Amino acid sequence: MKKEEKIKWNTYHTKNIKSKYLYRYVSIEKLISFLNTGSLYFARMDSFEDNLEGIIPYDIVELFANYDDLPSLEERNPEISKEIWKDIENHRAGKLTKLQESLLNRQKERFVSCWFLSDAESIAMWDLYATDGFLIRFDRQYLQNLVKLRKDLQEKIPQDSNDLLVAGRVRYQNFNEVHLDEEGKLIRYSGFRKHVAFKHEAEYRFILHKKKNDSNGIFYSLGDINELKFDLFANPRMKSFTLSTYNDIIKKYNSKFQLKESELKPWLHFKETTF
Structure with missing residues (x-):
């Protein structure tokens, strides 16, 4: 009899991807953690900067319907009593509070490892997430297959038959127009919906997706770090001496891996380069 899988697997929005790499921009602390453990860190969704992570179309409609300010006292219809206006205010506040609670509960049941999909580094991502940091680069298909193969071998993660692991691209939407976006309403997994501001x-x-877990994050083992295939890059603005110093530090943790110069560095330093 075939052994039942404890963590189910699926992909979302992965067809026709042309970009080859997944990039993760990290600090030195996160880089050392990765080299020490050979694990991806899945952060709980409620810890993210975006408050609307995991939102569904119904919630978006409710948010826009109840969040706008009511008319000022001078603009209100005088034929409607103060008591009714107060009831309207309380009703809207109750709707928004319920939305906050349901969204937070949904976020607490989702743990995410975020990557940048591209064929090249991004200056914007360097500046946002690794100003003095580093970059871990995997081949997308290689990493995805690795995550899938390792899902039933996670000894440190309590597993449940309802657990679900999904890999895929985020869809970006203008939430002001989501009620008109028929395709956008059909996003199967709410964690792949984000506002267009994050595009x-x-x-x-x-x-x-994990309901029975109280931790703030999960370390997901990829196996023996010495057997993994990936590249490490330093921030393109990092001086060569600093890069060499960090390389010495990295070698103390794992002598196999070499920190490389960013592929953007020649262009950022072109004007001051002597030929």
Whole structure:
């Protein structure tokens, strides 16, 4: 009899992807953690900067319907009593509070590893997430297959038959127009919906749906770090001496891996380069 899988697997929005790489922009602390553990860190969704992570179309409609300010006292219809206006205010506040609670509960059941999907580094992403930091680069298909193969071997993650791991691209929407976006309403997994304001992140995610877990994050083992295939790059603005110093630090943790110069560095330093 075939052994039942404890963590189910699926992909979302992965067809016709032309970009080859997944990039993760990290600090030195996160880089060392990765080299030490050979694990991806899945952060709980409620810890993200975006308050609307995991939102569904119904919630978006409710948000816009109840969030706008009511007319000022001078603009209100005088034929409607103060008591009725107060009831309207309380009703709207109750709707928004319920929305906050349901969204937070949904976020607490989703753990995410975020990556930048591209064929090249991004200056914007360097500046946002790794000003003095580093870059981990994987081949997308290689990493996705690796995550899938390792899903039933996570000894440190309590597993449940309802657990679901999904990999795929984020869809970016203008929430002001989501009620008109028929295709956008059909996004199967809410964790792959984000506001168009975040489109510059070109995000590719691994999302673990897990109801029975109280931790703030999960370390997902990829196996023996010495057997993994990836590249490490330093910030393109990092001086060569600093890069050499960090390389010495990295070698103390793992002598196999070499920190490389950013592929953007020649262009950022072209004017002051002597030929």
